[in-house]
Amino acid sequence: MRETAPVFHEPPGDIYARLLRDYWRQGGEEPLIQAADLGKALVYAGRPPEEIGEFQQQALLALARELPAVTMDEAAARLTPPLIEVLIAYGLAFREQMKQRYESLIEQRLQQTHQMEALGTLAAGIAHDFNTILGVILGYTEMTLDEIPPGSAAQENLQQVVAATLRARNLVARILAFGRREEVNKVPVRLADSLTECLAMLRVTLPPSISLRICIDEPEALVLADPGELQQLIMDLTINAVHAITGCGLITYSLNIVTFNAHRLPPELSPGEHVRFRIRDTGCGIPRQIIDRIFEPFFTTKAVGQGSGLGLSVVYGIVKRLGGVINVYSEPGQGAEFEILCPRHIETRP
Amino acid sequence: MATILVIEDDEQFCQMLAQMLRQAGHQVETAANGVLGLERFRASAPELVITDILMPEKDGIDTILEIKREGTDTRLIAISGGRRAITPQFNLDSAALIGVQQVLAKPFSRQQILEAVEAALS
Numbered sequence: 001m002r003e004t005a006p007v008f009h010e011p012p013g014d015i016y017a018r019l020l021r022d023y024w025r026q027g028g029e030e031p032l033i034q035a036a037d038l039g040k041a042l043v044y045a046g047r048p049p050e051e052i053g054e055f056q057q058q059a060l061l062a063l064a065r066e067l068p069a070v071t072m073d074e075a076a077a078r079l080t081p082p083l084i085e086v087l088i089a090y091g092l093a094f095r096e097q098m099k100q101r102y103e104s105l106i107e108q109r110l111q112q113t114h115q116m117e118a119l120g121t122l123a124a125g126i127a128h129d130f131n132t133i134l135g136v137i138l139g140y141t142e143m144t145l146d147e148i149p150p151g152s153a154a155q156e157n158l159q160q161v162v163a164a165t166l167r168a169r170n171l172v173a174r175i176l177a178f179g180r181r182e183e184v185n186k187v188p189v190r191l192a193d194s195l196t197e198c199l200a201m202l203r204v205t206l207p208p209s210i211s212l213r214i215c216i217d218e219p220e221a222l223v224l225a226d227p228g229e230l231q232q233l234i235m236d237l238t239i240n241a242v243h244a245i246t247g248c249g250l251i252t253y254s255l256n257i258v259t260f261n262a263h264r265l266p267p268e269l270s271p272g273e274h275v276r277f278r279i280r281d282t283g284c285g286i287p288r289q290i291i292d293r294i295f296e297p298f299f300t301t302k303a304v305g306q307g308s309g310l311g312l313s314v315v316y317g318i319v320k321r322l323g324g325v326i327n328v329y330s331e332p333g334q335g336a337e338f339e340i341l342c343p344r345h346i347e348t349r350p
Numbered sequence: 351m352a353t354i355l356v357i358e359d360d361e362q363f364c365q366m367l368a369q370m371l372r373q374a375g376h377q378v379e380t381a382a383n384g385v386l387g388l389e390r391f392r393a394s395a396p397e398l399v400i401t402d403i404l405m406p407e408k409d410g411i412d413t414i415l416e417i418k419r420e421g422t423d424t425r426l427i428a429i430s431g432g433r434r435a436i437t438p439q440f441n442l443d444s445a446a447l448i449g450v451q452q453v454l455a456k457p458f459s460r461q462q463i464l465e466a467v468e469a470a471l472s
Contacts, residue, residue, distance in 0.1 A: 128404070131431030132360045135457035139366040142460045143373065169457055 012042060012051070016086070017059035023082050024063060024075070035082040039089030043097055049090060056083055106267040109325075127172045134172070138165045185226050186321075188345050191275055192219040192255055194227065198234040199253070206238075209248045217256035221275045222345040225322055233318045236311040237279045237338055244283025244336060252280045257344060266341065268325055273344040280337040286330040294328065351375040352471055353394070357387035357401040357413060358429075363456075367400070367463070374464055384408025388416055396424065398470055403430040403445060414448055425470040426450035429458070 008015070015038055023031035042051065060079065064072045141161045148155045199212055206212070223230075241251045258276045265271055286294060295316040315338075319326045324342025354376050358364040361382065368378045379394060381387035385407045391399060399417060403410035414426055428445035430453075442453035451470040454462060 128431045131456040132363050135431070136360075136362045136366050138457045138459060139363075139370055143366075143370060146373075165457065 013055045013058055016055040017062055020059045020063065020079050020082055023079060031082055032085045035085035036089040039086040040093040043090055043093035052086055052090065109267050130172050134165050134168055138162065186224045188222045188347060189225050189227050189230060191221060191223050191277060192216045194230045195234060195253055198231050202238055206242060210242060210245060211250045213250060213252045215254040221257060223275050223322060223342050224345045229318045233315050236315050240311055241279060241281035241283060244281050249282045254278045266325060269341060274341045275344050277340045278337055280335060282335045285332040285334050286336050287332050291328060291330060352398050353377045353396040354398045354400060355379050355390055355396040357381045357384060359383055359402060359405040370460055384413035387413055391417060398425045398467065400427045400429060403428055411444060414445060414450055418449060427452040427466055427470050429454045429456055431456040
């Protein structure tokens with residue numbers, strides 16, 4: 001159970017000085033119990049451990065002034081037990097708090113994964129029926145086109161129906177790509193190469209008001225991935241960034257290696273070298289209240305017709321298949337950064 | 351022109367496809383699943399069978415295998431829209447592995463199905 005942050009009705013330094021004075025005068029257990037409570041309360045109030053040292057100094061100075069017969073050294077020597085109580089309680093509470101934070105982070109990630117899988121399966125189930133229904137619409141429309149004089153308005157209208165059906169078919173293919181779990185064709189790929197190729201293509205199609213910058217620290221780094229999927233990932237994240245930018249803007253891609261040891265490990269990753277791919281834009285940012293939902297299929301902030309709401313959920317699926325995690329950092333108005341961490345592939349010679 | 355059996359559990363799709371093939375001059379029979387499809391197949395020995403993959407009762411893969419076991423030179427086309435985290439392509443690859451002549455992902459255009467029929471029969 002998480003403890004709620006306590007409110008100090010007086011400065012914690014004053015509380016500490018009082019309990020040291022009590023201990024000086026009476027000794028006994030009670031001030032020590034209070035010292036332990038104070039140590040714990042400091043953790044849950046988010047106070048840094050250095051403060052304890054300052055409290056100690058100030059309280060000892062005050063005591064030495066109040067009782068002129070006592071030197072500060074003497075006070076310090078007689079008043080170590082309360083200090084030790086505060087420090088031990090602080091340390092234990094701090095460790096407990098870290099554990100709780102870590103566990104709740106894992107729990108949150110797991111819930112998100114389950115939810116996404118369920119939505120993906122559901123979407124793929126619907127996709128089949130949609131393909132069949134689209135087949136009926138396409139078939140009857142084509143047959144009806146035969147009955148209609150060429151060049152008539154009716155013929156043009158029906159051609160629009162055919163075009164719309166083909167658009168719907170592409171959308172269904174994307175839904176299936178999100179829900180798909182069959183083996184993708186994974187090979188060692190230099191992420192830097194995929195990025196350069198993809199951006200060469202994108203530069204031609206993007207408006208000139210948007211600049212792209214690439215910072216590659218580790219051009220040789222390999223990941224095990226389906227090359228088509230990597231391209232899709234870069235495309236979808238770029239399109240997402242472009243849509244966030246109004247007017248002029250910059251998209252920065254960076255690629256480097258990070259090493260996690262067992263102590264400093266994000267949930268779901270194993271210790272070792274990871275490729276870190278980040279894409280940062282100078283767009284409108286993501287409001288805090290929706291940041292947890294952006295990877296859900298069909299969740300979109302774009303106006304109807306401007307985006308399917310599938311791009312980021314497809315990205316999420318691809319990152320999962322890479323064995324990696326995706327994080328997003330954003331402040332409204334300050335742009336957004338997507339960070340992908342996935343295991344670095346090391347070639348072993350036969 | 352050929353005799354064709356369409357095996358497809360979606361009634362609307364089945365009727366549409368039958369009509370399209372009849373307009374192109376073929377003789378078409380229909381069946382709503384693999385069990386009924388095999389009965390019709392044995393009764394009328396069509397030159398070509400077009401079958402959906404995912405159907406109740408008996409699915410398309412089993413149906414294709416049984417038709418193959420009959421030892422006739424009936425031609426086969428598999429069609430699929432995919433289902434439950436499986437892409438149409440996955441179903442169609444499975445069908446191709448067991449020896450159908452043509453595969454098509456739903457939805458397809460009239461030109462695509464007529465070309466597939468022609469290719470399967472040639």
